[in-house]
Amino acid sequence: MTISPSITSPERRPLRLVGLLPWLFAGVVIGYAMLVGGYAATVVSFALIYAVFVTGLNLFMGFAAQVSFGQNAFAAIGGYVSAVLTATYGWGPLPAMVLGMSAAVAAAAVIGFPALRLKGHYLAMGTLAIGLIAYEITVEWQSVTQGYMGISGIPPFGIAGYEITSDRGQLVMLSLIVAACAFAAARIRRSRFGRALSAVAGSEEAALALGIDVSRYKLMAFLLSAGFAALAGSLFVHVVGFVSPEVFGLHMVIVTFTMLYVGGIGTVAGPLIGALIVSLLPETFRAFKDYQDLAYGAALILLLIYAPRGLASLFAPRGRS
Amino acid sequence: MMKHKVIAAGFAACVALAAPQIAGAQEAYKIGVSAGLTGYAATVDRAWRDGVELAAAAVNAKGGVMGRKIQVVVEDNRSEPQEAVTVYRKMLSSDKVEAFVSGCVSAGNFAAAGLLQRAKVPMMLCSILPTQPEHLQWAFTTLPPAGFEVDKRLEYLKEKTQIRKIAVLHDPTPYANLQKGVAERNAAKYGLEVVSIEQYKQDDADLSVQISKARSAGAGAILKIGLGGTTLTAAKNIKQLGADMLLLTSLEDLAVFGPVAEVLGDKFFFVASPSQVYEALPEGALKAGIKAFLDPWREKFRDRDPNWASRGWDGVMLTVAAIEQAKSFDGEKLRAAYEELKGFQGTTGVYNFRPDLHQGITDNPFVLATIQDGKVKVVQ
Numbered sequence: 001m002t003i004s005p006s007i008t009s010p011e012r013r014p015l016r017l018v019g020l021l022p023w024l025f026a027g028v029v030i031g032y033a034m035l036v037g038g039y040a041a042t043v044v045s046f047a048l049i050y051a052v053f054v055t056g057l058n059l060f061m062g063f064a065a066q067v068s069f070g071q072n073a074f075a076a077i078g079g080y081v082s083a084v085l086t087a088t089y090g091w092g093p094l095p096a097m098v099l100g101m102s103a104a105v106a107a108a109a110v111i112g113f114p115a116l117r118l119k120g121h122y123l124a125m126g127t128l129a130i131g132l133i134a135y136e137i138t139v140e141w142q143s144v145t146q147g148y149m150g151i152s153g154i155p156p157f158g159i160a161g162y163e164i165t166s167d168r169g170q171l172v173m174l175s176l177i178v179a180a181c182a183f184a185a186a187r188i189r190r191s192r193f194g195r196a197l198s199a200v201a202g203s204e205e206a207a208l209a210l211g212i213d214v215s216r217y218k219l220m221a222f223l224l225s226a227g228f229a230a231l232a233g234s235l236f237v238h239v240v241g242f243v244s245p246e247v248f249g250l251h252m253v254i255v256t257f258t259m260l261y262v263g264g265i266g267t268v269a270g271p272l273i274g275a276l277i278v279s280l281l282p283e284t285f286r287a288f289k290d291y292q293d294l295a296y297g298a299a300l301i302l303l304l305i306y307a308p309r310g311l312a313s314l315f316a317p318r319g320r321s
Numbered sequence: 322m323m324k325h326k327v328i329a330a331g332f333a334a335c336v337a338l339a340a341p342q343i344a345g346a347q348e349a350y351k352i353g354v355s356a357g358l359t360g361y362a363a364t365v366d367r368a369w370r371d372g373v374e375l376a377a378a379a380v381n382a383k384g385g386v387m388g389r390k391i392q393v394v395v396e397d398n399r400s401e402p403q404e405a406v407t408v409y410r411k412m413l414s415s416d417k418v419e420a421f422v423s424g425c426v427s428a429g430n431f432a433a434a435g436l437l438q439r440a441k442v443p444m445m446l447c448s449i450l451p452t453q454p455e456h457l458q459w460a461f462t463t464l465p466p467a468g469f470e471v472d473k474r475l476e477y478l479k480e481k482t483q484i485r486k487i488a489v490l491h492d493p494t495p496y497a498n499l500q501k502g503v504a505e506r507n508a509a510k511y512g513l514e515v516v517s518i519e520q521y522k523q524d525d526a527d528l529s530v531q532i533s534k535a536r537s538a539g540a541g542a543i544l545k546i547g548l549g550g551t552t553l554t555a556a557k558n559i560k561q562l563g564a565d566m567l568l569l570t571s572l573e574d575l576a577v578f579g580p581v582a583e584v585l586g587d588k589f590f591f592v593a594s595p596s597q598v599y600e601a602l603p604e605g606a607l608k609a610g611i612k613a614f615l616d617p618w619r620e621k622f623r624d625r626d627p628n629w630a631s632r633g634w635d636g637v638m639l640t641v642a643a644i645e646q647a648k649s650f651d652g653e654k655l656r657a658a659y660e661e662l663k664g665f666q667g668t669t670g671v672y673n674f675r676p677d678l679h680q681g682i683t684d685n686p687f688v689l690a691t692i693q694d695g696k697v698k699v700v701q
């Protein structure tokens with residue numbers, strides 16, 4: 001009789017130092033940005049915001065092996081709710097962020113319930129439509145979103161009257177949030193819920209035969225993923241102080257997919273590594289001017305040739321992704 | 322005694338030799354350009370960048386500004402606000418840029434406005450101005466008010482045609498929305514009625530629905546507001562529908578208008594900036610101002626449209642004038658000097674800035690033109 005990992009407790013494996021290398025890399029990059037500040041801090045800050053988004057995307061696409069091209073819709077909901085409530089109605093960033101995340105999760109529940117009946121390419125097309133619809137709403141609902149004019153004057157994140165305005169302060173805040181997200185992802189992966197997702201990822205029919213409520217678990221993964229996306233959207237608007245529809249456009253979908261695959265889909269460290277690499281690479285090639293995209297594209301192709309399962313998987317113990 | 326004289330002469334010779342090097346070694350004055358060299362703003366912002374670089378070369382050929390050569394640092398913001406924040410940050414902290422003459426990506430300039438305010442570095446823009454009062458303090462623009470392009474067309478319709486019902490067809494960009502608002506407000510002043518307002522997207526391949534609605538509402542002319550290939554699409558749709566309507570479009574690259582004129586003939590008019598109709602201008606300060614830019618422009622770029630580049634040129638020349646007026650390169654003093662620039666003759670018109678007015682063009686510089694026999698002809 002074969003014992004499925006989805007119904008047994010995970011075995012404890014000894015901590016391997018090589019597995020810590022991705023985290024060490026991230027720590028060095030963030031530490032350098034804190035030390036230098038300015039430009040480096042801005043690039044790494046954006047990377048960390050994307051890391052939150054991609055961690056959520058990884059729950060749905062990596063752990064549950066589903067496809068969603070529409071997570072930018074939930075980032076837009078989180079970002080715009082935060083922006084409108086703080087800049088227009090004078091709310092504090094924290095309650096605005098919480099409400100933004102709640103709104104995104106509620107929207108994900110309404111959308112996900114019917115949409116997740118789709119599979120494969122149809123699910124991909126359906127979720128792509130969600131992202132496009134959300135983008136159109138941010139452009140057209142001008143009385144609230146101000147269309148392409150965008151919303152300015154969004155206050156920086158802060159708690160109890162203390163605003164985090166410095167580069168280093170924001171980096172510390174974002175690093176803590178990313179660490180918490182990665183920790184949550186690691187815990188989820190090893191939990192009963194994570195093992196159920198793993199079973200769904202392997203075969204939905206087999207998971208169903210094992211008594212796993214596939215629809216429910218897929219929906220829960222979708223909701224969690226939407227929550228992470230909304231958190232990232234909200235963080236973005238408070239860090240930059242401005243939001244306009246382009247921020248949550250198709251570009252975001254492409255960039256985050258690249259981050260997920262370069263970092264390593266289905267791994268815990270992958271989203272952070274992918275976000276850092278994909279954010280840093282274009283800056284590294286900025287001096288190439290008109291050939292920047294060419295160099296960046298070539299570097300990405302090389303990465304995917306030599307690390308097809310993502311960079312983080314290079315450091316994972318054999319047999320584990 | 323002789324020995325002392327030789328030493329003194331040697332010292333003097335050394336100083337004389339070293340002096341030009343010391344003067345020449347004075348650090349260049351860095352002007353940053355955040356421009357959408359790729360993405361939706363590429364056509365406009367590449368021209369803007371070229372105008373900025375041309376102006377910097379012209380200033381440097383005359384010895385620079387207050388003894389310092391101008392160095393232009395250009396970064397591509399990909400027409401995205403997030404990328405704009407990154408490149409502004411790079412130019413501020415790594416390149417140590419002291420002033421910005423940035424392109425037409427409004428959202429990018431808005432997103433970075435807070436950074437510049439905190440760094441006390443002013444920016445002269447191609448785009449509309451940020452809306453936050455504290456950001457507005459550090460931002461200035463070469464862009465004429467949105468109403469000017471609209472008023473010129475309404476004026477023509479009132480004075481030269483019998484048309485009294487018009488339609489507005491616009492894209493969703495901030496500048497187009499501002500113009501749409503002006504058209505709604507000002508039409509009555511010219512005895513015109515706006516009977517249809519329709520929006521389209523920049524990548525729409527067909528506008529016949531919007532045009533049919535305008536025609537059935539009784540519009541005799543369409544005011545099209547927005548850039549890109551949709552002008553030709555609108556012209557083709559008007560012809561396909563057999564609609565007896567005039568098409569009056571906003572400011573655009575002249576290269577776009579040739580094919581449109583071939584489709585609509587004498588039913589097509591467009592707003593043109595002074596540099597686009599240079600040959601038709603009367604002699605005077607404006608023509609002389611444009612000539613200073615247009616001669617090197619044509620030498621380098623031949624018959625490429627000069628409109629956006631001419632405002633990039635103005636952006637640099639305004640900055641140079643403000644530095645010379647302030648007698649300082651300091652950001653705060655430069656900002657204050659911009660606000661005091663009056664009667665500056667640029668290529669787009671005369672700039673008159675005030676502390677409460679950071680949009681310097683105050684008199685309508687535009688003309689209405691058409692294309693006859695392949696040549697631009699001013700009609701209003």
